[in-house]
Amino acid sequence: MSRMSFTQSPSENGENLTAQQAGAIYAHWTAALYDKEETQTEDFEMALTLLGEKPLRILEPCCGSGRILVPLAKAGHCAVGFDRDLEMLRRIPAKAPEQLDIHSYQADLFAHSWPEGFDAVVLAGNILINIEIADGFPGGYKAAQQELINRAAGALKTGGHLYLDFNHFEYPERFFDDPKERIIFEGTDDQGVTGHMSISNGHFDAAARMAYNDRFAKLTLPDGRQLHGQAKSAKHIPTLAQMQGWLLDAGFVPLALYGDYDRRPISEKTMRALIFAQKQ
Numbered sequence: 001m002s003r004m005s006f007t008q009s010p011s012e013n014g015e016n017l018t019a020q021q022a023g024a025i026y027a028h029w030t031a032a033l034y035d036k037e038e039t040q041t042e043d044f045e046m047a048l049t050l051l052g053e054k055p056l057r058i059l060e061p062c063c064g065s066g067r068i069l070v071p072l073a074k075a076g077h078c079a080v081g082f083d084r085d086l087e088m089l090r091r092i093p094a095k096a097p098e099q100l101d102i103h104s105y106q107a108d109l110f111a112h113s114w115p116e117g118f119d120a121v122v123l124a125g126n127i128l129i130n131i132e133i134a135d136g137f138p139g140g141y142k143a144a145q146q147e148l149i150n151r152a153a154g155a156l157k158t159g160g161h162l163y164l165d166f167n168h169f170e171y172p173e174r175f176f177d178d179p180k181e182r183i184i185f186e187g188t189d190d191q192g193v194t195g196h197m198s199i200s201n202g203h204f205d206a207a208a209r210m211a212y213n214d215r216f217a218k219l220t221l222p223d224g225r226q227l228h229g230q231a232k233s234a235k236h237i238p239t240l241a242q243m244q245g246w247l248l249d250a251g252f253v254p255l256a257l258y259g260d261y262d263r264r265p266i267s268e269k270t271m272r273a274l275i276f277a278q279k280q
Contacts, residue, residue: 004217009226022227024087025193029219031087032189033197035065042261043124044068047163048075050256050276056119059155061109061148062127066092066102072122073102080115082107110137110144114151120161121152128166129235141210141236146246153250156279162252164243168259168266168273172237176204176211195219199233211235240266240273252277 006022017025048071051058055076063069063081065088073079078101083089089104096102109131133144152162169175179201186196195218202213217229238246247254254277259270266273 004215004229004231006217006227006229009228017225017227022229025221025227026217026219026229027085027087028191029189029193029195030185030197031065031085031091032191033185033187034088035067035091036187037185038067041071043165044071044122046165046261046274047122047124048072050163051077051120051161057117058120058122059115059118060122060124061114061152062125062131063092063104064088064125066095066104068122068124069102069104070095070100073100077101079103080118081105082112084108110134110147114155116155117157118155118160119157120163121155122163123148123152124163124165126166128164129237141234142238142242145236145238146249149246149250149252153252153279158279160279161255162247162275162277162279164273164275164277166273167271168240169237169271170266170268172209172211173204173206176202176213176237178202181216192222193219195227204237209237209239211237243273243275247275247277251280253280 004026006019006026008016055078057078058072058080060069060079060081063083064085069079069081070092073096081104084106086106089106092104128145128148131144131148133141137144156162181198181200183196183198188194197215197217199213199215204211213233215231215233219227244254254275256276257266258264258274259266260272264270
């Protein structure tokens with residue numbers, strides 16, 4: 001997935017922004033809109049049920065603004081999270097009372113080593129599908145997904161548990177082959193920046209199991225200046241057999257597999273893969 005690149009519409013209300021300034025405005029707006037619109041609780045509620053009530057030391061890579069990390073800490077666990085996005089991380093302290101055992105820091109998923117010795121690793125929020133990799137990542141997107149599983153295993157104690165939660169479709173083309181525009185985020189942040197982010201031109205390559213689309217953003221600043229962003233997106237959609245193979249190769253034994261939060265088996269009617277596995 002490529003980063004969003006921006007152009008600025010001509011305006012008499014201010015100087016042109018640098019690429020760094022435009023990226024910072026977009027990052028802040030995205031973090032604010034994510035917090036407003038991504039309010040689901042089913043994923044961390046399922047994780048907490050499977051992990052049990054005994055206090056654990058839990059790692060959440062790509063923890064974002066703490067939507068999952070904070071509830072883990074509120075349930076009595078020691079919650080450690082990291083993310084590349086500093087704007088997301090800055091939103092965590094306001095959600096976390098001081099008495100919580102919660103720790104977050106900035107790090108890249110693949111460029112930095114992960115801490116070790118955890119009782120559990122949580123890979124939720126669809127991170128398996130939404131990871132971003134640098135151009136030229138050895139082996140491409142599919143290899144990055146397998147590396148994610150390997151790194152989770154390396155962060156765990158023997159006997160530790162992995163909770164993995166991601167979009168899974170029996171027929172991905174029905175979801176990803178969609179040329180129409182879909183709005184992902186739309187609204188105004190706390191700095192008065194308003195706009196929307198959308199995707200369109202969706203295409204699924206069944207042979208490579210790669211989903212492609214174009215991302216667009218339009219932001220209007222309080223002084224009237226407008227930013228227009230665009231990027232290309234590419235995602236590998238693993239089969240369930242691939243996913244299970246990666247887990248076995250990393251030393252995991254699956255303990256539970258569900259197709260939704262009602263614990264139904266994976267089928268044409270479900271849209272998730274919820275996997276609870278133990279490191280041997």
